[in-house]
Amino acid sequence: MADKPIITVKNLVKNYGDFAAVKGISFEVYEGEIFGLLGPNGAGKTTTLEVIETLRDKTSGEITVDGFDIETGADSIKQIIGVQLQAAGYYPNLNLSELINLFCGLYGINKTPLEMLEKVALTDKAKAKYKDLSGGQKQRFSIATTLINNPRIIFLDEPTTGLDPQARRNLWDLIREIRDAGTTVVITTHYMDEAEELCDRVAFVDGGHIIGIDTPNNFIDKLVEGGFERKKQVKLANLEDVFINMTGKEWREG
Amino acid sequence: MNPQKRYSNFNATMAIAKASFRSITRSPSAVVFSLAFPLIFIVVFANIGGSGVSVDVAVAKNCDTTSQVYSALKKNPLVHFITNKTTAEMATSLSRGDIAAIIDIQKNNTQPLYTINVQYSNASAQKGGVFKSELTNLYFRINSSANNGPPTVAEVHSTTIKGREYKYIDFLLPGMLGFSLLSSGVFGTAFVFLSLRLTLVIKRFFATPVKKYSIVLGEALARLVFSLLGAVFIILVGHYWFGFTLIHGVVTVLNMLVLASIGLIIFMGFGFVISGIAKNESSVPPISNIITMPQFLLSGTFFSVTAFPVWLQTISKILPLTYLNDAMREVAFEGAGLGDVTHQLLILGAWFIGIYAVAVKTFKWE
Numbered sequence: 001m002a003d004k005p006i007i008t009v010k011n012l013v014k015n016y017g018d019f020a021a022v023k024g025i026s027f028e029v030y031e032g033e034i035f036g037l038l039g040p041n042g043a044g045k046t047t048t049l050e051v052i053e054t055l056r057d058k059t060s061g062e063i064t065v066d067g068f069d070i071e072t073g074a075d076s077i078k079q080i081i082g083v084q085l086q087a088a089g090y091y092p093n094l095n096l097s098e099l100i101n102l103f104c105g106l107y108g109i110n111k112t113p114l115e116m117l118e119k120v121a122l123t124d125k126a127k128a129k130y131k132d133l134s135g136g137q138k139q140r141f142s143i144a145t146t147l148i149n150n151p152r153i154i155f156l157d158e159p160t161t162g163l164d165p166q167a168r169r170n171l172w173d174l175i176r177e178i179r180d181a182g183t184t185v186v187i188t189t190h191y192m193d194e195a196e197e198l199c200d201r202v203a204f205v206d207g208g209h210i211i212g213i214d215t216p217n218n219f220i221d222k223l224v225e226g227g228f229e230r231k232k233q234v235k236l237a238n239l240e241d242v243f244i245n246m247t248g249k250e251w252r253e254g
Numbered sequence: 255m256n257p258q259k260r261y262s263n264f265n266a267t268m269a270i271a272k273a274s275f276r277s278i279t280r281s282p283s284a285v286v287f288s289l290a291f292p293l294i295f296i297v298v299f300a301n302i303g304g305s306g307v308s309v310d311v312a313v314a315k316n317c318d319t320t321s322q323v324y325s326a327l328k329k330n331p332l333v334h335f336i337t338n339k340t341t342a343e344m345a346t347s348l349s350r351g352d353i354a355a356i357i358d359i360q361k362n363n364t365q366p367l368y369t370i371n372v373q374y375s376n377a378s379a380q381k382g383g384v385f386k387s388e389l390t391n392l393y394f395r396i397n398s399s400a401n402n403g404p405p406t407v408a409e410v411h412s413t414t415i416k417g418r419e420y421k422y423i424d425f426l427l428p429g430m431l432g433f434s435l436l437s438s439g440v441f442g443t444a445f446v447f448l449s450l451r452l453t454l455v456i457k458r459f460f461a462t463p464v465k466k467y468s469i470v471l472g473e474a475l476a477r478l479v480f481s482l483l484g485a486v487f488i489i490l491v492g493h494y495w496f497g498f499t500l501i502h503g504v505v506t507v508l509n510m511l512v513l514a515s516i517g518l519i520i521f522m523g524f525g526f527v528i529s530g531i532a533k534n535e536s537s538v539p540p541i542s543n544i545i546t547m548p549q550f551l552l553s554g555t556f557f558s559v560t561a562f563p564v565w566l567q568t569i570s571k572i573l574p575l576t577y578l579n580d581a582m583r584e585v586a587f588e589g590a591g592l593g594d595v596t597h598q599l600l601i602l603g604a605w606f607i608g609i610y611a612v613a614v615k616t617f618k619w620e
Contacts, residue, residue: 053461075463079261083461089453093277105269106462108261149462 006031006153006184007052012061014047021047023208024061029153034175034185036199038192043205045188046086049155052186053083066152079107082146082154082183084139086161090130096141097126100148107149120144120174136167140174153184160194165243172198193240196220266464270472271479278442278480287437288484292430293491299556300423300496308334309381309388312344314358314371321359323368323408326392333388350420350587351377354385368408375415386412420587424499427492428582429555431485431510432575435517438481440546443525444538446473447617452534457620466619478518485514501589509585509592516602517578523609530616549575574605 007029014022022044029035037045050056052063054074063070065077090099097113104111117123120140125133133141139159146154156175160168175198179185189195195202196216203213212219237245278284311327313335318324327333336353347353358371372389374382393410450456459469489507492498500506524545532538552566553559553575559567570576581598584590592599 055457055460078461078463081461083458085454085458085461087454088458089455090458091273091277091455092449092453093280094273098273098276102269102273103462105272106266106459106464108265108463145458 004031005029006066007186008062008064009048009052010062012048012051012063013059014044014051014056015059020208022051025205025208025210027203027210027213029184029186030201031184032179032182033200034179034187034198036195036202037186037188037205038190038195038202039205040190044208045205046157048205049157049186049188053081053155054078055083079149080152082149082151084142084146084154084156084159086157088142090145093129095127095129096122099130099141100145103145103148109149111148116144116148117141119147134167135163136170139163139167139171143171143174143178147178147183151183153186154178156185156187158188158190160189160191165240166247168194169244261463263465263468266462267468267472267475270464270469271475274446274473274476275479277446278476283445284438284442284480287441288434288481289487291437292434292488295433295556296423296426296430296488296492296496299426308332309355309385310334310336310353311385312336312339312347312353312356314344314356315341317357318359318361318368321361321368323359323370323392323396326396327357327389330388330392332384348373348375348415349377351375351381352420354378354381366409370408370410372410372412373415374412377420382414421497421499423492423496424587425558425583426556427488427496427498428510428586429553429579431488431514431582432517432553432579433550433555434484434488435481435514435578436521436546436549436575438477438484439518439521440524440528441538441542442477443473443522444528444532444542445535447526447529448532448535448538451529451618451620454620460619474519474522477522478515481518482511482514485511499587501587506586506589510582512592513578513581513585513595516599516606517574520574520578520602520606520609523606523613526613527609527616530613530618549573552576554579574602577601 005028009028010026011024012022012026013020013024025044025048037048039045047056051058052065052070054070054077058070065073066080068074068076070077091102094102096117100111100113100116113126114123117126120143122137122141122144125137125141130138130141143154143156143159146156159175160171163171172194175185175187187199199216201213201215202219204211214222309332311333313319328335339347344353344356348356354374356373358373360369360371361367362369370389370393372386374386376382389410393408396408456469486507489498489500489510493500525542528538528541528545532541548569549555552562552570553573554570555575559570559576562570577598581590581595581602584595584598585592588594
């Protein structure tokens with residue numbers, strides 16, 4: 001994986017009135033990687049994503065996405081990105097096929113609903129309503145809608161929040177497949193085990209600042225070099241491994 | 255897989271219109287308010303509307319209202335005198351059968367003391383008949399009470415004019431169309447845009463290349479098509495089952511649909527405003543009712559505006575639905591073209607400009 005930046009953020013500042021949500025952050029996302037923005041609630045992750053996605057105006061700073069400046073090239077950027085919003089709903093009273101058709105129209109792309117649903121293993125739910133899907137299915141459907149325009153980059157905002165361990169693993173596999181097919185993935189999460197497992201590089205965001213960017217491994221190694229030790233002796237497995245081992249790896253519907 | 259293909263705003267608009275139309279047809283409240291309620295009202299009111307409790311009789315301009323004949327008729331609970339119409343208005347009302355008769359009592363210097371001229375219309379033959387028999391009763395009573403004096407106190411001259419019956423359905427149906435358009439435009443638009451905003455559907459749309467106007471246009475188009483289909487259905491049911499008068503047939507229907515579109519677009523403006531000022535979905539119905547209820551009651555949906563006291567009529571004369579109903583009735587029953595209802599269209603135009611000026615200020619995308 002060459003380190004060719006596809007997103008460059010320089011000194012991004014975003015104020016909501018008197019409140020400074022993002023206080024001058026800079027980072028790069030490389031082409032073809034899974035990049036994680038990590039941090040507690042209210043750290044400015046979602047705001048940062050929404051500015052990059054051209055959904056919010058920045059207060060100051062410079063951002064380019066695949067060579068387009070977000071100020072002058074917003075329309076071009078929208079054509080090459082896929083966006084999954086945190087807790088977004090879908091058009092009411094429509095089934096999944098009809099929703100895919102709607103998004104095809106919005107992107108100006110000709111694709112069949114089955115082709116898209118196949119990518120996220122939801123073909124058997126083609127006639128189901130979004131609100132009747134399980135949590136994992138909802139997230140996979142959301143991801144399907146981000147892939148309609150064959151984007152260069154997709155943004156996933158907390159896609160695994162609220163999912164059970166099986167559904168989470170299933171979604172990780174899907175996200176890796178998407179990365180392996182050449183799409184850059186930018187993801188936010190609260191779960192460090194998820195970031196460690198999934199992300200090629202992560203940035204820690206806190207209080208509107210970036211306080212560190214590196215690969216998960218380097219971060220851990222550095223901490224250990226500094227003499228850090230877990231209070232409890234690390235065992236070869238954890239409770240989640242036990243859970244997956246006992247309940248099986250295959251993902252359940254509903 | 256061809257990103258070079260030019261992006262089509264038209265296709266995006268149509269995709270939204272199609273999705274929205276599907277969603278509306280599957281939404282129970284849209285179907286109930288646009289179709290079921292108007293039809294139920296028509297069935298209920300068209301069937302009880304005919305039972306006349308009182309007979310409307312207009313009093314001619316120079317009628318002698320001091321005579322005992324006049325005061326006797328006035329006391330009769332079956333007779334309702336109308337005195338505030340001009341001679342021309344009386345003639346139209348009579349020809350439509352809005353009123354049963356026009357009465358003109360003249361005092362004579364010779365015998366008989368009074369001459370009663372009565373004009374009936376075959377447009378209201380039934381009620382005219384009721385009045386005629388009341389009058390005949392009175393005539394015999396007055397003349398016989400005076401049996402010691404001159405033989406006749408009064409004589410009656412009656413004529414009957416030709417008219418086309420203005421049935422209650424001819425009044426009711428345009429009002430019901432107005433009601434359907436008002437509720438679909440105000441409630442439907444307000445709910446849809448508020449919920450699309452709150453569930454971040456619109457935000458997700460903004461992450462695609464779609465333009466804002468495509469979203470509004472697509473939604474409006476879907477609602478327009480749905481409401482016009484509903485209007486055609488109501489008109490057809492009214493025409494074939496309840497004898498609703500369509501003077502020039504299909505042309506009249508088309509004119510009505512043009513009016514319906516104008517009305518809906520104005521009512522949608524109210525919906526846009528409400529979706530902007532409502533904080534959540536439960537605040538939509540109260541605000542919407544503030545807008546729809548007065549119009550529902552005061553714009554001549556069930557009864558003619560002229561039945562209200564004058565101070566209420568001045569309120570009626572401000573509301574847009576009054577003019578839509580008015581124009582609809584002119585077109586449907588009188589066979590007026592759109593050029594004949596320019597007064598109503600002008601006032602609707604003023605409402606259009608006013609409400610969209612407010613909508614542009616209050617509408618929220620997120």
